[in-house]
Amino acid sequence: MRDRMMSLSSAKLIAAVMLLSAAVLMSGCGGRARYVLITDRNDVDFDDGSTRFICLQAGEAAKMPGLLGLYQDSDIEKYGKTRKQGGDPLEGVLFPLVRKDYGTANARLHQDWMALPEGLRLLLHADMEYETGKDMPAERLTTLYQDAYERQACDLNRDLIKLRIRQLRYGR
Amino acid sequence: MRMAVSALLALMMTGCGVTTNVQNKIVERTGELTYVHDSEPARTMNAVAIAVRSFSVDDVLPPATTVREVDSSTLPLLVYNKWTEDMRAQLGYDRLKNDYKAFMRERFLAELKRSGVHEFREGTADLILTVRVRKLEMSAPIRHEGTFIFLLFIIGGGHYYAAGPVSVAVQADVTVERGGATVLSGTFVGKHVTTILAGNNVQLQDYTVAMIEGVSMAVKDLNERIVAATNRI
Numbered sequence: 502m503r504d505r506m507m508s509l510s511s512a513k514l515i516a517a518v519m520l521l522s523a524a525v526l527m528s529g530c531g532g533r534a535r536y537v538l539i540t541d542r543n544d545v546d547f548d549d550g551s552t553r554f555i556c557l558q559a560g561e562a563a564k565m566p567g568l569l570g571l572y573q574d575s576d577i578e579k580y581g582k583t584r585k586q587g588g589d590p591l592e593g594v595l596f597p598l599v600r601k602d603y604g605t606a607n608a609r610l611h612q613d614w615m616a617l618p619e620g621l622r623l624l625l626h627a628d629m630e631y632e633t634g635k636d637m638p639a640e641r642l643t644t645l646y647q648d649a650y651e652r653q654a655c656d657l658n659r660d661l662i663k664l665r666i667r668q669l670r671y672g673r
Numbered sequence: 674m675r676m677a678v679s680a681l682l683a684l685m686m687t688g689c690g691v692t693t694n695v696q697n698k699i700v701e702r703t704g705e706l707t708y709v710h711d712s713e714p715a716r717t718m719n720a721v722a723i724a725v726r727s728f729s730v731d732d733v734l735p736p737a738t739t740v741r742e743v744d745s746s747t748l749p750l751l752v753y754n755k756w757t758e759d760m761r762a763q764l765g766y767d768r769l770k771n772d773y774k775a776f777m778r779e780r781f782l783a784e785l786k787r788s789g790v791h792e793f794r795e796g797t798a799d800l801i802l803t804v805r806v807r808k809l810e811m812s813a814p815i816r817h818e819g820t821f822i823f824l825l826f827i828i829g830g831g832h833y834y835a836a837g838p839v840s841v842a843v844q845a846d847v848t849v850e851r852g853g854a855t856v857l858s859g860t861f862v863g864k865h866v867t868t869i870l871a872g873n874n875v876q877l878q879d880y881t882v883a884m885i886e887g888v889s890m891a892v893k894d895l896n897e898r899i900v901a902a903t904n905r906i
Contacts, residue, residue, distance in 0.1 A: 638705060639707045639770070643709060647710060666707065667886070670882050
């Protein structure tokens with residue numbers, strides 16, 4: 502009986518340790534966000550080659566403060582649990598974008614095309630083509646980024662577009 | 674004596690084959706010449722029209738991308754030994770996905786239409802521009818150095834790559850005529866210097882991209898300089 506109790510408690514202990522280990526491992530496993538939303542007031546490390554930033558103007562950022570500066574997938578998922586469906590059309594594109602759900606982001610982008618700020622929709626269009634068009638020539642993508650470059654309301658996005666071209670060159 | 678000779682031979686041969694390895698890595702990648710035009714677009718145009726008589730590009734890039742050794746040395750210090758190999762890379766158009774001559778021509782016309790203050794016309798105009806790109810100089814150094822500890826046989830060591838910076842200078846002869854008289858004649862140089870790739874785990878394939886980036890940005894610089902000069906006429 503005592504042996505049985507011992508083996509049961511050992512099994513529980515092992516299970517508890519395994520669960521705890523899994524929880525610890527999973528807390529550190531949160532992937533890095535590929536797209537991070539910022540404003541021109543953010544202090545950002547642009548040298549991070551794999552992260553792509555999108556600058557929002559103050560008015561746009563005010564509509565979705567919880568979606569700004571999310572670098573971890575886990576933070577994006579947390580935001581997803583609190584967001585309201587059917588809100589701002591720009592948020593409706595940006596949320597799936599930061600979740601790396603490029604298919605949904607692309608569909609929402611074209612669905613709400615006219616409701617989106619011109620500079621942002623052109624930049625997002627180029628980004629979606631970059632993410633989904635694997636064999637697209639760099640010159641074609643550069644043309645899309647060039648169109649977006651000319652129409653940015655947030656000045657920072659022009660520097661970010663030049664950084665996009667570097668990422669395009671180096672395949673990041 | 675025989676052991677000493679063998680050890681010396683081992684030391685001398687440590688760097689052998691490095692150039693071939695580097696060459697193999699450099700030719701793994703291809704890329705496109707491209708850049709975003711970021712010059713200030715012309716706000717107001719004047720009444721003077723400009724046309725391009727010709728924009729020609731000499732064979733300024735070799736067909737093949739190569740890496741050649743320029744210097745190598747070994748410093749045998751009996752136990753702790755050091756070796757260095759200096760190489761030079763040269764981009765050939767075999768690594769380019771697009772036609773570099775067409776790229777230079779198209780991007781020049783785009784720049785002229787963007788930041789030029791003279792109205793661009795096909796055929797005849799007040800100002801007639803002739804451009805001939807006749808030289809592209811590239812400096813793309815690669816240093817590979819390392820150390821090893823030798824006690825009867827090699828027992829440890831390490832190595833390090835420093836690739837870059839890639840410096841590119843594109844040179845063009847430019848003339849502008851008005852009514853048969855030359856109003857601008859000179860040589861323009863577009864330049865660009867890239868950053869350095871360094872470390873013991875450098876992706877040398879990225880160096881090809883750095884060379885392509887260097888050419889792209891030097892062409893951009895050249896085009897902007899020529900258009901800025903024509904704006905002053």
